[in-house]
Amino acid sequence: MKIPCFILCRKKSKALKNKNKLKLGKKTLFEITLDYVKKSKYITDIVVSSDDDFILKKAKKKNCFIINRPKHLSSDKVTSEDVLKHAIKIFESKFGKSKYSGYVQVTEPFRPKNILDDCFKKIINSKYDSCFAAYTTHKNYWVLNKKNFLTRLTNPKDRKKPRQYKKPVLREDTGIALVTKSDLLRKGERIGKKVACIVYDNPKYNIDINRLEDLQIARKIIN
Numbered sequence: 001m002k003i004p005c006f007i008l009c010r011k012k013s014k015a016l017k018n019k020n021k022l023k024l025g026k027k028t029l030f031e032i033t034l035d036y037v038k039k040s041k042y043i044t045d046i047v048v049s050s051d052d053d054f055i056l057k058k059a060k061k062k063n064c065f066i067i068n069r070p071k072h073l074s075s076d077k078v079t080s081e082d083v084l085k086h087a088i089k090i091f092e093s094k095f096g097k098s099k100y101s102g103y104v105q106v107t108e109p110f111r112p113k114n115i116l117d118d119c120f121k122k123i124i125n126s127k128y129d130s131c132f133a134a135y136t137t138h139k140n141y142w143v144l145n146k147k148n149f150l151t152r153l154t155n156p157k158d159r160k161k162p163r164q165y166k167k168p169v170l171r172e173d174t175g176i177a178l179v180t181k182s183d184l185l186r187k188g189e190r191i192g193k194k195v196a197c198i199v200y201d202n203p204k205y206n207i208d209i210n211r212l213e214d215l216q217i218a219r220k221i222i223n
Contacts, residue, residue, distance in 0.1 A: 002095045004065070005043040005102030005116075006185075007033060008083050010074055011052035015211050020106045021054060022215060025222045029209060030055055032109045034062055042120040043102055045095070049087045065091060081188045088185045098182045100124065103190065105175030107209045109218065112176075118198045119179040129184065129192020133176035135206060136168040136199040170197060176205060 009020045009030060016022070020030045027035070037046050048059035049067040051074040056066050067090050073083050084103070092098060100123065102116060112133070119131040141153040152159070158166040174190060177198070184192050207218050 002044050002098045003042050003100050003102070003120075004045045004047045004088070004091055004098055004182075005037050005040065005104065006047045006049065006084055006087055007037070007059075007064075007104060007106060008069075008080060008087075009048060009050040009052055009055045009106055010069070010076075011050065011055075012074070012076070013210075014076065016209065016215065019209060019215075020052070022209070024109055024215075024218055028058075029106045029109055030058065033104055033106045034059070034064070036111055037102070037104060037116065038062075040102070040116050040120075042100075042117060042124075045091070047087055047091050049083055065094075067091075081185075081190055084185045084190065085188045088182060092182075101180055101182045101185055103174060103178040103180070105208075108173070108175040108205075108207065109209065110205045110207055110221070112198075112200045112202070112205055115198055115200065116177040116179070119177050122196050122198060123179050123181075126196075127194055128196045129194045130178065130180040130190070131196040131198065132178040132191070133173040133205075134170040134197035134199050135173055136170055136201050138163045138166045138168050141169055168199075170199065172197075173205075175208065 013019045021028050037043055046064040048064045049069045050056050051069045059066050067087050073086055115133050122131040142150040145151045155167055209215050209218055
Protein backbone atom coordinates (compact mmCIF):
# COMPACT_ATOMS: atom_id res chain seq x y z
CA MET A 1 0.00 0.00 0.00
CA LYS A 2 1.25 3.46 -0.93
CA ILE A 3 1.74 5.92 1.93
CA PRO A 4 2.74 9.37 0.67
CA CYS A 5 4.20 12.22 2.68
CA PHE A 6 3.54 15.70 1.31
CA ILE A 7 6.02 18.57 1.39
CA LEU A 8 4.79 21.93 0.11
CA CYS A 9 7.39 24.46 -1.04
CA ARG A 10 6.12 27.72 -2.46
CA LYS A 11 8.73 29.82 -4.29
CA LYS A 12 7.86 33.28 -3.00
CA SER A 13 7.97 34.20 0.66
CA LYS A 14 7.43 37.68 2.05
CA ALA A 15 9.12 38.10 5.43
CA LEU A 16 12.13 35.91 4.64
CA LYS A 17 13.03 35.65 0.95
CA ASN A 18 13.54 32.14 -0.50
CA LYS A 19 13.33 30.65 2.99
CA ASN A 20 12.96 27.04 1.80
CA LYS A 21 16.41 27.26 0.17
CA LEU A 22 18.22 28.90 3.07
CA LYS A 23 20.91 26.86 4.78
CA LEU A 24 21.29 25.55 8.30
CA GLY A 25 24.78 24.17 8.47
CA LYS A 26 25.52 22.41 5.19
CA LYS A 27 21.91 21.69 4.20
CA THR A 28 18.99 23.79 3.05
CA LEU A 29 15.78 23.75 5.06
CA PHE A 30 14.23 21.70 2.27
CA GLU A 31 17.04 19.12 2.36
CA ILE A 32 16.83 18.82 6.16
CA THR A 33 13.13 18.01 6.00
CA LEU A 34 13.55 15.68 3.04
CA ASP A 35 16.26 13.69 4.80
CA TYR A 36 14.09 13.42 7.91
CA VAL A 37 11.12 12.02 5.99
CA LYS A 38 13.35 9.56 4.14
CA LYS A 39 14.14 7.87 7.46
CA SER A 40 10.49 7.00 8.06
CA LYS A 41 9.65 3.29 8.16
CA TYR A 42 6.14 3.95 6.88
CA ILE A 43 6.46 6.48 4.05
CA THR A 44 6.66 4.87 0.59
CA ASP A 45 6.69 8.07 -1.48
CA ILE A 46 7.69 11.66 -0.80
CA VAL A 47 5.51 14.07 -2.77
CA VAL A 48 6.89 17.56 -3.33
CA SER A 49 4.56 20.25 -4.62
CA SER A 50 6.36 23.41 -5.69
CA ASP A 51 6.50 26.24 -8.22
CA ASP A 52 10.27 26.53 -7.66
CA ASP A 53 12.46 24.86 -10.30
CA PHE A 54 15.39 24.61 -7.85
CA ILE A 55 13.27 22.68 -5.33
CA LEU A 56 11.74 20.46 -8.02
CA LYS A 57 15.17 19.54 -9.44
CA LYS A 58 16.51 18.71 -5.97
CA ALA A 59 13.43 16.63 -5.23
CA LYS A 60 13.69 14.74 -8.50
CA LYS A 61 17.32 13.83 -7.79
CA LYS A 62 16.18 12.42 -4.45
CA ASN A 63 13.57 10.24 -6.23
CA CYS A 64 10.60 12.22 -4.96
CA PHE A 65 7.29 12.40 -6.82
CA ILE A 66 7.23 16.01 -8.01
CA ILE A 67 4.25 18.20 -8.78
CA ASN A 68 4.59 21.47 -10.64
CA ARG A 69 2.25 23.61 -8.60
CA PRO A 70 0.02 25.76 -10.83
CA LYS A 71 0.03 29.53 -10.52
CA HIS A 72 -3.47 29.70 -9.00
CA LEU A 73 -2.22 27.57 -6.09
CA SER A 74 1.01 29.50 -5.54
CA SER A 75 -0.14 32.75 -3.94
CA ASP A 76 0.14 33.51 -0.24
CA LYS A 77 -3.65 33.48 0.05
CA VAL A 78 -3.98 29.82 -0.92
CA THR A 79 -4.40 27.41 1.99
CA SER A 80 -2.26 24.34 2.58
CA GLU A 81 -5.49 22.31 2.41
CA ASP A 82 -6.11 23.51 -1.17
CA VAL A 83 -2.59 22.52 -2.23
CA LEU A 84 -2.78 19.14 -0.47
CA LYS A 85 -6.10 18.38 -2.16
CA HIS A 86 -4.52 19.12 -5.53
CA ALA A 87 -1.38 17.12 -4.75
CA ILE A 88 -3.12 13.97 -3.53
CA LYS A 89 -5.41 13.99 -6.55
CA ILE A 90 -2.41 13.94 -8.89
CA PHE A 91 -0.51 11.37 -6.83
CA GLU A 92 -3.44 8.99 -6.57
CA SER A 93 -4.31 9.33 -10.26
CA LYS A 94 -1.01 7.56 -10.92
CA PHE A 95 -0.68 5.18 -7.97
CA GLY A 96 -4.24 4.60 -6.78
CA LYS A 97 -5.91 5.56 -3.54
CA SER A 98 -3.97 5.59 -0.28
CA LYS A 99 -5.35 5.09 3.21
CA TYR A 100 -2.95 7.28 5.19
CA SER A 101 -0.83 10.32 4.36
CA GLY A 102 1.97 12.18 6.09
CA TYR A 103 2.64 15.91 6.09
CA VAL A 104 5.55 18.09 7.27
CA GLN A 105 6.65 21.70 6.76
CA VAL A 106 10.10 22.75 5.60
CA THR A 107 10.23 25.75 7.94
CA GLU A 108 10.25 23.57 11.06
CA PRO A 109 13.65 21.86 10.76
CA PHE A 110 14.04 20.58 14.33
CA ARG A 111 11.98 17.49 15.14
CA PRO A 112 11.96 15.01 18.01
CA LYS A 113 13.47 11.71 16.91
CA ASN A 114 10.96 9.36 15.23
CA ILE A 115 7.98 11.64 15.90
CA LEU A 116 6.58 11.16 12.39
CA ASP A 117 6.69 7.38 12.76
CA ASP A 118 5.26 7.67 16.27
CA CYS A 119 2.26 9.43 14.72
CA PHE A 120 1.91 6.54 12.26
CA LYS A 121 2.03 3.99 15.07
CA LYS A 122 -0.72 5.87 16.89
CA ILE A 123 -3.13 6.10 13.96
CA ILE A 124 -2.72 2.92 11.90
CA ASN A 125 -5.50 0.43 12.59
CA SER A 126 -6.87 2.62 15.36
CA LYS A 127 -10.02 4.67 16.00
CA TYR A 128 -8.21 7.94 15.16
CA ASP A 129 -8.55 10.03 12.00
CA SER A 130 -5.43 12.12 12.55
CA CYS A 131 -2.37 12.33 14.78
CA PHE A 132 0.00 15.28 15.01
CA ALA A 133 2.97 16.52 17.00
CA ALA A 134 1.91 18.71 19.92
CA TYR A 135 3.92 20.97 22.19
CA THR A 136 2.84 20.59 25.80
CA THR A 137 2.92 23.58 28.12
CA HIS A 138 1.52 24.51 31.53
CA LYS A 139 1.34 28.26 30.88
CA ASN A 140 -1.91 30.24 31.11
CA TYR A 141 -3.49 31.17 27.75
CA TRP A 142 -5.96 33.92 26.83
CA VAL A 143 -7.72 35.22 23.68
CA LEU A 144 -9.34 38.54 22.86
CA ASN A 145 -13.14 38.37 22.67
CA LYS A 146 -15.47 40.46 20.49
CA LYS A 147 -15.55 43.23 23.10
CA ASN A 148 -11.74 43.35 23.10
CA PHE A 149 -11.48 41.90 26.59
CA LEU A 150 -9.30 38.91 27.41
CA THR A 151 -10.98 35.54 27.92
CA ARG A 152 -9.14 32.77 29.69
CA LEU A 153 -8.52 29.59 27.66
CA THR A 154 -6.78 27.71 30.43
CA ASN A 155 -9.05 25.90 32.87
CA PRO A 156 -9.88 28.49 35.59
CA LYS A 157 -9.66 25.76 38.22
CA ASP A 158 -5.98 25.29 37.35
CA ARG A 159 -4.90 28.93 37.45
CA LYS A 160 -3.59 28.86 41.05
CA LYS A 161 -2.13 25.40 40.96
CA PRO A 162 1.65 24.84 40.86
CA ARG A 163 2.92 24.12 37.35
CA GLN A 164 3.35 20.38 37.90
CA TYR A 165 -0.31 20.00 38.91
CA LYS A 166 -1.87 21.96 36.05
CA LYS A 167 -3.53 20.17 33.17
CA PRO A 168 -1.27 20.91 30.17
CA VAL A 169 -2.34 22.85 27.10
CA LEU A 170 -1.42 21.18 23.80
CA ARG A 171 -0.40 23.22 20.77
CA GLU A 172 -0.97 21.69 17.34
CA ASP A 173 2.30 21.39 15.37
CA THR A 174 1.36 19.68 12.12
CA GLY A 175 4.43 21.22 10.48
CA ILE A 176 6.64 19.03 12.65
CA ALA A 177 4.60 15.91 11.93
CA LEU A 178 1.08 15.00 10.86
CA VAL A 179 -0.40 11.67 9.85
CA THR A 180 -3.98 11.69 8.68
CA LYS A 181 -6.45 9.62 6.73
CA SER A 182 -6.08 10.37 3.03
CA ASP A 183 -9.81 10.79 2.47
CA LEU A 184 -9.60 13.96 4.59
CA LEU A 185 -7.05 15.46 2.21
CA ARG A 186 -9.29 14.59 -0.73
CA LYS A 187 -12.05 16.64 0.93
CA GLY A 188 -9.77 19.62 1.50
CA GLU A 189 -9.20 18.95 5.21
CA ARG A 190 -6.06 18.10 7.16
CA ILE A 191 -7.43 16.95 10.51
CA GLY A 192 -10.44 14.79 11.28
CA LYS A 193 -12.79 14.68 14.27
CA LYS A 194 -11.08 11.84 16.13
CA VAL A 195 -7.66 13.27 16.90
CA ALA A 196 -4.61 12.02 18.76
CA CYS A 197 -1.20 13.58 19.30
CA ILE A 198 2.39 12.79 20.19
CA VAL A 199 3.57 15.32 22.76
CA TYR A 200 6.99 16.91 23.21
CA ASP A 201 8.20 19.56 25.63
CA ASN A 202 11.63 20.61 24.40
CA PRO A 203 11.35 24.26 23.23
CA LYS A 204 14.11 23.69 20.67
CA TYR A 205 11.53 22.10 18.42
CA ASN A 206 9.32 25.21 18.56
CA ILE A 207 11.31 27.07 15.93
CA ASP A 208 9.33 27.90 12.80
CA ILE A 209 11.55 29.83 10.40
CA ASN A 210 9.56 32.69 8.90
CA ARG A 211 11.69 35.68 9.91
CA LEU A 212 15.39 36.52 9.93
CA GLU A 213 15.42 36.26 13.74
CA ASP A 214 14.09 32.70 13.53
CA LEU A 215 16.87 31.76 11.13
CA GLN A 216 19.53 33.32 13.34
CA ILE A 217 18.32 31.37 16.39
CA ALA A 218 18.23 28.13 14.40
CA ARG A 219 21.79 28.68 13.16
CA LYS A 220 22.98 29.23 16.72
CA ILE A 221 21.42 25.92 17.73
CA ILE A 222 23.06 24.13 14.79
CA ASN A 223 26.45 25.62 15.67
